[in-house]
Amino acid sequence: xxRASAFLARRSLRAHRRAWTAVFVATAxxxxxxxxxxxxLGSLLLARPPVERYAGADAVVAADQRVTYTAKPWGSEPRxxxxxxxxRVRLDRSVVAKVAAxxxxxxxxxxxxxxxxxxxxxxxxxPAVGRSWASAALTPYRLTAGRAPRTGGEVxxxxxxxxxxxxxxxxxxxxxxxxxxxxxxxxxVADPGRRGGAPAVFLTERRLTxxxxxxxTVDAVGVVAEKGVPAAALRSSLARVLPDRARDDRGILxxxxxxxxxxxxxxALGARAALLPLLASVAGTVLMVALLVIAxxxxxxxxxxxxxxxxLRAVGATPRQLRSAVGREAGRVAGAAALLxxxxxxxxxxxxxxxxxxxxxxxxxxxxLPVAAAATGAALIALAARPVALxxxxxxxxxxxxxxxGAARAPEPGEPGxxxxxxxxxxxxxxxxxxxxxxxxxxxxxxxxxxxxxTSLIIAVALLGPWIARGATRVLGAPLRRTGxxxxxxxxxxxxxxxRRLGAAITPVVLVVAFVCVQLAAGSTLERAAxxxxxxxxxxxxxxxxxxxxxxxxxRTVRGVPGxxxxxxVLRSTVVLARRELxxxxxxxxPVLGVTADRLSGALDPGVTAGDLAELRGxxxxxxxxxxxxxxxxxxxxxxxLRLGDGTPVRLRVVALYERALGLGEFMLPREVLAGxxxxxxxxxxxxxxxDGDAAAAPAVRRALAPYGEVRVRAATADDVRIAxxxxxxxxxxxxxxxxxxxxxxxxxVVSTLSLISVGRRPELRLLRVIxxxxxxxxxxxxxETGLVAVVxxxxxxxxxxxxxxxxxxxxxxxxxxxxxxxxxxxxxxVTVAAGLGxxxxxxxxxxxxxxxxx
Numbered sequence: 001x002x003r004a005s006a007f008l009a010r011r012s013l014r015a016h017r018r019a020w021t022a023v024f025v026a027t028a029x030x031x032x033x034x035x036x037x038x039x040x041l042g043s044l045l046l047a048r049p050p051v052e053r054y055a056g057a058d059a060v061v062a063a064d065q066r067v068t069y070t071a072k073p074w075g076s077e078p079r080x081x082x083x084x085x086x087x088r089v090r091l092d093r094s095v096v097a098k099v100a101a102x103x104x105x106x107x108x109x110x111x112x113x114x115x116x117x118x119x120x121x122x123x124x125x126x127p128a129v130g131r132s133w134a135s136a137a138l139t140p141y142r143l144t145a146g147r148a149p150r151t152g153g154e155v156x157x158x159x160x161x162x163x164x165x166x167x168x169x170x171x172x173x174x175x176x177x178x179x180x181x182x183x184x185x186x187x188x189v190a191d192p193g194r195r196g197g198a199p200a201v202f203l204t205e206r207r208l209t210x211x212x213x214x215x216x217t218v219d220a221v222g223v224v225a226e227k228g229v230p231a232a233a234l235r236s237s238l239a240r241v242l243p244d245r246a247r248d249d250r251g252i253l254x255x256x257x258x259x260x261x262x263x264x265x266x267x268a269l270g271a272r273a274a275l276l277p278l279l280a281s282v283a284g285t286v287l288m289v290a291l292l293v294i295a296x297x298x299x300x301x302x303x304x305x306x307x308x309x310x311x312l313r314a315v316g317a318t319p320r321q322l323r324s325a326v327g328r329e330a331g332r333v334a335g336a337a338a339l340l341x342x343x344x345x346x347x348x349x350x351x352x353x354x355x356x357x358x359x360x361x362x363x364x365x366x367x368x369l370p371v372a373a374a375a376t377g378a379a380l381i382a383l384a385a386r387p388v389a390l391x392x393x394x395x396x397x398x399x400x401x402x403x404x405x406g407a408a409r410a411p412e413p414g415e416p417g418x419x420x421x422x423x424x425x426x427x428x429x430x431x432x433x434x435x436x437x438x439x440x441x442x443x444x445x446x447x448x449x450x451x452x453x454x455t456s457l458i459i460a461v462a463l464l465g466p467w468i469a470r471g472a473t474r475v476l477g478a479p480l481r482r483t484g485x486x487x488x489x490x491x492x493x494x495x496x497x498x499x500r501r502l503g504a505a506i507t508p509v510v511l512v513v514a515f516v517c518v519q520l521a522a523g524s525t526l527e528r529a530a531x532x533x534x535x536x537x538x539x540x541x542x543x544x545x546x547x548x549x550x551x552x553x554x555x556r557t558v559r560g561v562p563g564x565x566x567x568x569x570v571l572r573s574t575v576v577l578a579r580r581e582l583x584x585x586x587x588x589x590x591p592v593l594g595v596t597a598d599r600l601s602g603a604l605d606p607g608v609t610a611g612d613l614a615e616l617r618g619x620x621x622x623x624x625x626x627x628x629x630x631x632x633x634x635x636x637x638x639x640x641x642l643r644l645g646d647g648t649p650v651r652l653r654v655v656a657l658y659e660r661a662l663g664l665g666e667f668m669l670p671r672e673v674l675a676g677x678x679x680x681x682x683x684x685x686x687x688x689x690x691x692d693g694d695a696a697a698a699p700a701v702r703r704a705l706a707p708y709g710e711v712r713v714r715a716a717t718a719d720d721v722r723i724a725x726x727x728x729x730x731x732x733x734x735x736x737x738x739x740x741x742x743x744x745x746x747x748x749x750v751v752s753t754l755s756l757i758s759v760g761r762r763p764e765l766r767l768l769r770v771i772x773x774x775x776x777x778x779x780x781x782x783x784x785e786t787g788l789v790a791v792v793x794x795x796x797x798x799x800x801x802x803x804x805x806x807x808x809x810x811x812x813x814x815x816x817x818x819x820x821x822x823x824x825x826x827x828x829x830x831v832t833v834a835a836g837l838g839x840x841x842x843x844x845x846x847x848x849x850x851x852x853x854x855x
Contacts, residue, residue, distance in 0.1 A: 020333050022756035026297045027337035027381055028344065029748050030290035033741065035345025035377025037283040039370055040352045043363040044276060049261030049268040050362060056140035057109075058225040059234050061099055061242065062263040063089035064251040065270075067647045069578040071585035083587035084270025086574045087645030087678050089250045090217035095242065099221050103237040104229035110218040111135045114211045115680045116201065117547035117709050118161055119174035119181060125547040125710045126164050129198045130177055132205040138222040139192050141202070145169050146188025152207040154187040160199040162189045175201065176546070176709040177211045213681070220263050231256040250647055265360040270589075272361060275734075279356075281451070282738050288455065289515065289742060291384055292462055293508065293749040298330055300504045300756050331382070338382040342374030349373060352741065355733040424463030431456030435807035450808035454518050457800045461510045465503025469495070472792040473502070480784055487780035490773070494764075494781070495788060501757055502789070505839075508753045509793025509831055510800060512746035516827050517801035519738045521819040522808060526662070529813035533607075533663030535718040540566075540603040540687035542698055543716040546709055549682025552671070554708055555596060561704045563690055563697035566602025568595055569683030570721065573674045575667055576643040579632070591723045592667045594674035603687035604721060606664050611636040611656030616670050622652035623668040625661025629654070642667070644677040662813060665723035685720050688713075747834045754789070754838025758782075786839040790832045 054060050065088075070080040093110065100108035112132065117125035133148050133156060141158065146169030149155055155175070157167060167173050167186045174181050190202065209215050225234045238254045255263055262269060302309075309322055349370070357363045434453035461468065477492040495502050544550065544558065550569065558567040571594035579586050595604065597616040606613070609626055616623055622640060624632075634640055638654050650673065658668070675681035690697035698713045705711040768778055805817035 020301060020329070022752040022759070023294075023297045023301050023330075024333050024337045026293050026749055026752045027334050028341035029745055030294055031338040031341025031377040031381040032344035032348050033286055033341075033377070033745050034283075034290060034380055035342050035374045036349035036352055036741075037279075037286055038376040039345060039349030039365070039373035040356065040363070041276075041279060041283060042369050042373060043349075043353055043365055044272060044279065044356070046366065046369075047272060047361050047363050048258050049265035049360055051258060051261045051264070052139070053264045054138050054222060054260040056224070057138045057222040057260065058229075058231065058256065059223040059238060060255045060260045060263040061091070061095065061221040061223065061238060062219075062253055062255060063091055064253050065089055065262070065266055065647075067250075067576055067587065067643055069585050069587050071580055073585070074583035076583075079585055081585045081587050083576055083589050084267065084273060085576070085643075085645060085647050086267050086270065086589065088219050088266060089646045090214065090219055091221065091252065093216055093218055095252070096218060096221050098241045098243075099223060099238060102241045104226050104234050105223055105237070106226045107137070107224040109134050109138060109222040109224075110205070111138065111220045111222050112208055112212045112214075112218055113679075114177055114208060115548040115682070116175050116177035116211075118157075118165060118199070118201065119176070119709060125176070126161060126199060127547045128161060128201050130175075130201050130203055130208060130211060132208040133202040134205050135222060136190060136202055137224065141190040141192050141200070143188050144191045146186070149187050149202065149204050149207075152204055152210075153184055154204070155184045156188040156190050156202040157186055158200045158202075159189060159191050161201060162186075164199070173201075174709070176548075181707060181709045214676075268358075268360040271358075275356070278734060279737075282734065282742070285455075285515070285738075286742055286745075287380070288459075289511065289746060289749075290381065292459070292511065293746070293753075294334075294381065294384060296462065296504060296507055297749070297753055297756055300501075300753065302326060302330075303500070303504075334382050334384075338378035341381065342378035345374045345377050346370045348741070352737055355736055420463050421467070424460045424467075427456045427460035427463065431460060432803060435803045437807075439807045439811050450522075450804040451518075453804035453807065454514060454801065457803060458511055458514050461514075461796060461800060462507045465507045466500045467503075468792070468796060469500075469502035469506060472506075472788070472796075476788060476791070480788070486773075487777045488784055490768070490777070490781040491784040491788065494785065505754055505757055505789045506793045506796065508746065508750040509789060509835060510797040512743060512750060512834075513794055513797025513827065513831060514800040515746060516739055516743045517798060517819060517824070518805060519735065519743075520823050521801065521805050521817045523735065524819055524823075525805070525809050525813060525815070525817045528818045529815055530662045530722060530724075531718055533660040534722040535663075537605050537607065537660045537663055538687075538716060538718055538721050539601070539605050540689045540716045540720075542688040542690060542701065542713055543720045544686040544688060544701060544705060544711055544713045545684070546705075546711045549680065549684050550686055550705075550708060550711065551682055552675070554683065554705060554711075555686055557704050557708075558686055558688055558701055559599070561697065561700050563692065563700055564688055565691040566599040566689040568598075568600050568603045568687050569671060570595060570685045570687060571671050571674050571678065571681065572684050573645040573678050575645065575669075576647075578641070578643075590666055592665050592669055592674070593721075593723065594669050594671040596671050602689045604664075605660075606656075606658035606668065607660040608656050608658050611654070613656050613658075615655040616668065618670060619673050620651070620653055621655045621670060622673075623656040623658055624654050625664075625666040626657045626659055627661060628666040629657050644674065646677045648677055663718070663722055687716060687720065747830055750831065750834040751838040754835060758839050782839055783836075786832075786835050789839070790828075790835045793835070794828055794831060 065085045066082045067085055068080050068082045070078050072078045096108055096110045099105060110132070112135075114130040116128055116130045118128050119125050136156075141156075143156070144159070146156070155173065157165075157173065161173075162168060165173055167189075169186055169188055171186045172183050173186055174183050176182070184203075190200075192200075203211070223234070223238070235254050235256055242252050242254070253262075309326070312322060350365070353363050353365065431453045434456060435450060473492070473495045477496060480488040480492040480495075482488070544554070546554075552569065555567055555569040558564055573592055573594060574589050575592050577588045577590060579588065595616070597614055600613055600616070606623065608623075611623070613623060615621060622642075624634065624640065629635060632640060634654055636654050636657060639651050640654060641649065641651050643649050652669070652673075658664070671683075688697070688701060702711065702713045705713070765778060768781075769775075773781075802817070809815055809817040
């Protein structure tokens, strides 16, 4: 039996090379894509922040940057979730003495940093970091000229600052750190001896502590060990002398080796923690798309041979022999394609990795990872191909010989089986129901429900493809016959006679249209709504910005300028909200604005619906977006518990509710609440409303702010008050990966599936030529069929995407979804070109012998 099935498989592969080519291409591309995602996910899991600033330290003592929340889900054991904090959690200064007293410690250095600006180097000055000269040993920096600073008026500049300002020992530089600019004398120039981060300026430790504004705490403690002390012994020694907890109940960490980078790049691991589930979700979508494409192409390849299989069954081949032969064919094709795709996973994965890597979180590629990723992709695809082929051939191989002979002569069935129809209907109802549930939810729950709805509807379309094709033929058949002449008549009759084939052609088009529309429209809908709300909230006509921000007294200076009606500073930070979602504990890290309530309404109008923003003052108040307030079941006068950016817990009284939360954030706090819990209490912008409503006050404001350095005063835009930028580098990378890579694969599936169908139609095209159809008529028929596939695929794919997108848009923005017309136009053009390539090239260029003559 094995020899017979192997013989059938070999002969069939030779006879159907062109049909299996489409399967080979789709399978190889799927294996490459899955292997590439495995490589990127593995690289992301292994990623660690680089060690630069603390390269000269043997250990770093720092506070844990995570906050945790424990809750008991419904009917389950308590669960704990964690989130990374965006602001530095500081240590009590007494920790420095305890670290210095530990065994094996040669030096313990209190490390603080202050953002500042150095005058010169162009508009806005040079952003730099101020540090104490004692901390220079932690990198280490070494003097190349001059000496260390001895007084509060002296500084050492690094080579980057020296080159940009032309300064050297004895020269003067102007720095702005704590308000107005101040001149300093350069006592020396230092060189880190390696590629560093931001330009650095070193001051005396006493002067830096005064500028930092938190004399009782330090950012971290750098440790230089005595000679010969191993890292493990140093870690144990430090653990014995350190307290269990830091300020605000955060744990204290002793970081050695590669872990030291965590103390430098605070949010690197937080960004990784946020990126991992998003990338894993995209990878899951990739796997679903790949399996759906492979199932479609293999099923179509086997279905086109149903007559041949039935004939073999009629002449005595056993069901087991046929199943084994088909399985061997699919396995050999998929195995070879998976090996090729596994090899292609490496370059594709490296391209995707380059889009996601940053200076704060470079993604490593160990030698074993590409091999493991390629093997993962190849194995998943190779294992999936054989059962799909066996399932597709099941209806023929199970038939009795006499029935199979009739099946060999029977035309293609016009509708799917009962099980397939029921499953498709159930998934369609589930998708619509999930979309309906999304409209009643908000935030991440709505996004998850909408994503589930899109997945269910796409699979339902794949199962109900013949029914959709039948409906499309009834709707578009008459226009084809009326406008297309003889070619239109042929196209309409061909579509009506081959619903299953048309359904298989439509499915990949629907897949690519629905997927790309969901990926692009979800982000553009949120961006558009947030932009509109920010524009509606903006009352200021001018904005002042400076390198590194502006201190609090800059607002008071602006308010005293003639012609200024209102001014408020905007301090940006984050808060962490602990809540439950469907019983599960959730920690949301949300961006917030810190504002000054006095004359706020003249520069910014959040759209207050309850309460009074004038009460947004002091350290115990907050204004909340009305949608978030409804989720938390709170109103004015109630309290809400938050953790500030450095993990400090606060209990705030709600004084106002507002409606423009998408543009301005879901919480708005008084500036003084955030000021002590950020890296530096500087306003990122000062919003200014001029008395006459135009930019005439700009020169006067610029003159008033001249002591604060190179301050820029320009016309205000909605982006100046938006809680987050329209897009980030991480968002752009995910869009490129999600839409570009996966969308490209889906378009490839369109070409391969339609090519497979067109290869199977060559006998039909020859028959049309024999009975008298001209070459132009046949080519025009193929063009019309291509248009039919593209139009129906675009319409159904748009409808499939519109259902979850509508639910998502209504629940999050209260509006309809939005996709830029240019984006949809590019998508429609790409789908049409792919459909044309898949239908026209194999049907005409590859089958010219079928069209060249009539007999």
